[in-house]
Amino acid sequence: MSVQLAINLARNLNIRLVIKNTGHDFSAKSTGAGSLSLWTHNLKDIRFYDSYHEGSYKGPAFKMGAGVQVFEAYKAARKNNVTIVGGEGRTVGITGGYILGGGHSPLSSIYGMGSDQVLSMEVVTADGQFLTASETSHPELFWALRGGGGSTFGVVTSMVIKAFPKIPVTTLTFVLSTGRDVLVDQFWQTLRAYFQDFIKYTDAGMYSYFSLNALSGNYVWTMQPWFGPNLTKTQFEEITAPFWIATRIIGVDLKPVYKEYDDFYEAWDESFPLESWGTNLQRPGSRLFPRENWENQTKLSETFEAIRYVVDSGGYVLGFNVAPNPKGGYPDSAVNPAWRKAVLHAVDAVTIQFWSSILTYDWSPLWRYVSPGSGAYLSESDYIEPDFQHSFWGNKYERLYKLKKQLDPWDVFYAQNAVGSEDFQMSENVFGILPSQNSRLCRRKPDPLRSSAVPDFRRTYIDPIVFIWTMTECEKLLQFDDG
Ligand SMILES: Cc1cc2nc3c(=O)[nH]c(=O)nc-3n(C[C@H](O)[C@H](O)[C@H](O)COP(=O)(O)OP(=O)(O)OC[C@H]3O[C@@H](n4cnc5c(N)ncnc54)[C@H](O)[C@@H]3O)c2cc1C
The missing domain is CATH 3.30.465.10 (Uridine Diphospho-n-acetylenolpyruvylglucosamine Reductase; domain 3)
Structure with missing residues (x-):
């Protein structure tokens, strides 16, 4: 009842409405200074x-x-x-x-x-x-x-x-770092040997969560963890055997730690401690890398080099070897079609604000270049993802936009990079390029050149700097802080 009251109030008085649950969203979607917050x-x-x-x-x-x-x-x-x-x-x-x-x-x-x-x-x-x-x-x-x-x-x-x-799980953890015992070449060869079989791992139902960085002066790869649902330790070792042979040839001693659990809960609870965000990592971007890049060794090498480029440039990379394309099928929904073809979801993050533009205009274009036609995961993505409409939803965007206009013609619901958000603009930016959720939410003027119900999103993508739509006066009132 109170939710209905809040929505009716926001719609009738044209007040900006924010829905907040945990506030975890990386793109500040659950914030909006002065708005009515549910x-x-x-x-x-x-x-x-x-x-x-x-x-x-x-x-x-x-x-x-x-x-x-x-x-x-x-x-x-x-x-x-x-x-x-x-x-x-x-x-x-x-x-x-x-x-x-x-x-x-x-x-x-x-x-x-x-x-x-x-x-x-x-x-x-x-x-x-x-x-x-x-x-x-x-x-x-x-x-x-x-x-x-x-x-x-x-x-x-x-x-x-x-x-x-209930299912059993086997996990594996290790850390590899360059230094006295591991040379730079050995580090990257070992990582490349791990990348080699991403398709095989996910076909076996595996998931792995790893981080890469060179922030301490050494390259560090942390496997935290490699997760094998429904797999015994023996099965896990069989699937990953070529990788362990490769590490011996490369001459690296990884010191794997295996653990077997008879329940998902225990495995998850021990493997994923509470994470922090925001103190040292400032801003993420991401890309879904398709399976086809693993089916061609040249493409795989390009993909690998694109990941390495970000680490070499001072970025922090979080990788998820995961393929949400289960053998039993999945229902049709608005989920980004790029997810169904992916075997790697990689997140890159800048550690100091100075590199914010580099993330969007240097690292991301390279990741897009090696994965044309794929996309990014909307919940862990660049705050100013170019062409976010197709990046987050692929060819489903036009249907989503029409549905949005049909179900919410008043634009009661808005969030940064949400469906339909291209019709709005924040009145101020922070750090030059980032729309500030502490400023006013303004409706854009309708584009006189627009010929269909669906805007030409590509224009924002091609030239985000000289975007030609002009702002009308702010139509959404930031009711409570307006002095
Ligand atoms: C530490 C951490 C770990 C993460 N791990 C994972 C992971 O393992 N897998 C993964 O896929 N993602 C993960 N994420 C990303 C996470 O899924 C997103 O940040 C997600 O948006 C969080 O949702 P929330 O409701 O908790 O957060 P909020 O910031 O409160 O909400 C997120 C968005 O959803 C909207 N919203 C929330 N509740 C409702 C509702 N009831 N009705 C309508 N809209 C609503 C908000 O308005 C906002 O737009 C992680 C994020 C963090 C910070």
Whole structure:
């Protein structure tokens, strides 16, 4: 009820509305100075169903409020002897921005994206209606909510998601660093040997999470961890045997630490400590690198060199070897099609603000160059991702934009780089290039050259500096700080 009241108030008085859950979003999507803020954090209800029936699905499921975080969801799954698909990050809002943006998981190579597991959602739409969206009830809205991004089509208040049987997991960790025992060439040869079999690893259901940097003066590669759901240690060793042979030939002693768990929860809990963000890492970008780059050794070498270039230039790289393209298939939704072809989701981050422009205008173009036609993950991406529409949603963007205009003609919901956000602009920038969410949200003037209902997004992409749309006066009032 209070969600409906807030939406009606924002729509009728033309007040900027912000939906905030945990505030984890890297692109400041849950902020907006002076706006009316809806905080979903306390919607913590969790209910387990032994056997839930929705469409063709019959099996265990959870209904979870929109404020439930990953660690709470995983605890509930353990308590009920099942497994669910969520992120590695402990405090992320599983039924908030995580699933709405797609959501990758240590279990994605087996089960797909977090959003593939949703059976239904309860949502308040821009006109103030409280609806249930599923394959059979408001199916277009349901399609858009799964991967179309948060703060765009409505305020979700709860979701029903599938649960799976309990599974064992084997993990592997190691750290490789250049120094007295490891030369620079050996470091990169070892990493290249690991890259070689990315397709094989994800085909076996694996996921790995690793970081690369040269911030201390030495190159450091941390495998934190390599995650093998449904695999014993013996199976894990068999799959990765060529890699270990390569390390011996290269002459590097990696000192692997294997651990076997009989439950996903224990494996996840030990492998993924609470992460911090914002103190030393300032701004991320990302790219989904397609499987086809691994099917051609020349392309693989180019991809590898593009990753190395960022590390050599002072960047911090987080890599996820994951392929959310499960053997059992996945439902049609707004999830970026590039996810289904990817075997590497790589995040690059700058450590000092000076390099902010380098991230967008030097590193990202190189990553795009070696992965033409692919995209980036909207929830872990560049704040000013060029052509974000196609980068985040590929050929699904036109459908999403039309749906946005149909379901929210008042533009009640707005967020940086969300569907339809190209119709708005912040009145001020910080550090020259970054729209400030502390400034006014302004509607752009309609483009007189626009011939169809869908704007020519490419124009922002081709020339972001001399973007020709001019701003009208700010139509969204920053009601509360306006003096
Ligand atoms: C430490 C850390 C670890 C992470 N790990 C992973 C990971 O393993 N896998 C992965 O895929 N991503 C991961 N992410 C990215 C994460 O999925 C996104 O930051 C996500 O947007 C967080 O959602 P939230 O609801 O917690 O955050 P918020 O910042 O509160 O919300 C994010 C966006 O969703 C909107 N939103 C939130 N709730 C609702 C709602 N109920 N209805 C409508 N809109 C809503 C907000 O308005 C905002 O636009 C991680 C991020 C961090 C910081």
